[in-house]
Amino acid sequence: MPAWAATLTWKAAVFITVMCCALAALLGVLVHTQVTRQTVGQAREKALARLADVTAAYETGEALPPGSGIDPPGLPDALRTLATSGDRGTLVADHFGRPAMWAAAPADGHALATQVDYSQSARTIDSLDGAIIGSSLLAGGATLLVGAFAVTRVTRRLHQTARVARRISAGDLDARVRDPRTADPARPQDEVATVAGALDTMASTLQRKLQTEQRFTADVAHELRTPLTGLSAAAELLPPGRPSELVRDRVRTMRALTEDLLEISRLDARTEAVDLDVYELVPLVERVARMSGTPTTVRTGPPEHTARVRVETDRRRLERVLGNLIANAHRHGRPPVVLTVDGPVVTVRDHGPGFPDYLLDDGPQRFRTEGSGRGHGLGLTIAAGQAAVIGAGLDFRNAPDGGAVARVTLPEHPEPDDGEPDTRTGPKSGPRQEE
Template sequence: MKHRFSRMGVRGRLLLAVLATVAVALIVMTVAFNYLLSVSFRSDADDRLRNLALDESSRISISNGRVTLPQPTGEIQEFGTQIWVFVSGATVSSPNVEPNLQAAAKSLDGQPAQYLDVPEQEVRLYGVPLYYEEERIGTIVSGLWMGSYNYNLRMTLLATGALALVLLLVLGFVGRWVLNAAFRPVSRMTAEAEAWSIADLDRRFEMGEPHDEVTQLASTLDGMLDRLAAGLRRERRFSAEVSHQLRTPLAKIKAEAELALRRERNPAYYQEALASVSQSADQMTRTVEALMAAAQEEGSLARGRASVWQVLEEASASVGVLAGENGVRVRVEPPLRSLYIGVERDIALQIIQPVVENACRFARSTVILGAGRNGKEVVFTVEDDGAGVTEEEKDRIFEPGVRGSAAEAAEAGGATSRGAGLGLSLARRLARAASGDVEVTAGRIGARFVVRLPTG
């Protein structure tokens, strides 16, 4: 039984608990009502018996030692009440009744005032002493047929029992309807949750402001889904950024390998190629470590110290293969004096490199890298002679997965894909995490990107 109850649904258990509680309450109320009704009937019967005995005693006349009273006749069931009068042990007046009822009335003679039930005839008797000149001379016994009382009690018990059963059934249907209505939002939430997939990151239960337990649960689950969605987005963004940032060193490794395998080379060339592959592998390692650190410590990247000139040189070298494929020359303009930034070199490179790669993809012939100090900031500039960026795109191109009109125009002209639209988003995110920023302005010819980082 316990195992079956535990396997029931919440609605079933609640309905069963409510019905059990109400059933117990109805049983207690039915029993209490019928008990109080029986007490009331008994009290009414006792009052009638006492009044009957009192009336009869007032009708008795005693003269010269003789007791004179009306002679009762008929059965007790006919009149409902009857009287016995016993004087000095003798029966002076008696109705025509069954012997056992007659014997019961006789047994009250000489006894103090008391009641006596005769269940066989459904009769209640009341015996009271009869006095003459302050001396007891006999007993008056009044009798009352209780059949009508007992019938009313039985019918009341059946009626209240039937009413309780009907109320319980009605309550069961009403309770089931109310519970179904109350749990309908939970059922809907369950169905929606089963239908959602990992692609539905923005789906929510949306049950409005919390005002009861169900809407509070929905609000709590929506909050949990927000946190899970944010975590999944970070995970996806990290995977996309790692893939994006590893393409350049992987392309360099592939290019070096293809050139080395194209024909026989002298040992010096192979050593140079292997050194380049090793450098690209080191760059991949630094890239992964930098992105891991950025993912784990986002918001606190403004620490460490790096040379601005070294960052510019490494950024220029990292895009050598991409610049060669696009026929673009990357020129670095050294700063007028030694400058340092308050960011680790690998983090700074991950910020600058996507901006330089973007310039190499859309420049016609030249990309210029420069840097200078402006108060407490070091300002890196990346200029190209491409199509530039329209005013409407200045903020939109920094959104993940968004590419500007230049990339769309190139693809419309039959060119291959020029990126996934993740580099600039990564650069701005990392720059802002390092207390800097990445912006784009109109250049002298094409686009001019400005990277601001704190001085070190």
């Protein structure tokens, strides 16, 4: 069935139409039956009264009126048989192409019969049937229009509630339905207003909890910076040796974690300002690979897709995204780690066990861990947040032959129409080196 057939509007329209047709049919049958019974009854009484006059005339030997006689032509066989068997009866049948009410009685082993015109009564019944059908169609159409209008008002509110729910799930916690029926508690509320009010309440509660969490994360990170700065300075004063190296290493790790927490809090608060410019993508990717200090291979796609590919982005944030993806590939995957540039798409792949299922289903989550030490910290979460800030697409998948694949899709900057170089092109890196 088509998708529109599953909508509430369609189902309601079908239900209303079926109920209207059923009700109209029931009423039409009842009216038709009752009127037909009355009309036939009146015609039968008239035919029997005429038969009584014909019988009296036959018994006295008088001339029979027109349309009457012994076994007259056109007399239905069923009525003739009934009369010859000694009973009286009536029957509606055609007489020379016109409906007639026949009445017959026994007379010396024959059928004494008469008939009265039934065409007017038949036309009355036909006109009544036409009026019933016409009024039923009119009433059904009017009911369908009114019902569709009423249902559309309900479904429009449901669609509005669904749109707000999708905006909330996408991260817009300021979205609200604000159904006018929920503004006044004294006003009667229907089920749609109840759902809309519950969604608004849920969104407000969720927003407050997330804001509390964001403030807590930011406050903790800010409070940690001061003692960590002092601890870092004190660690530099320690005498050389293995214990001093361990202390300095742990201090650097804690400082990096604090900076990550601050970055997460800024991303959550949506206060990041983007500094967009146009850059050649291949030199920028090669520079990130070199700065990572890891044995990362850089490959480029076909020259017609990759040569002088320009993207409009924030270089610092893109470097942060790619750097985190490279670090995650080396930390949780296995070499070789390969960066592939194909047009405005950069792919980071390792040859390890691949991303866990929860990450593929729900995206990066902070400090999510599994058994056997598998999981991830803040690196992928920051990469996803920074990619969203610069308008890049970031998706995660596993390669069919093994390994995790992270793909960054950047907005490509079109080449100038006149063929002149773009003066907004950012700094270029040196010759490409593969590590």
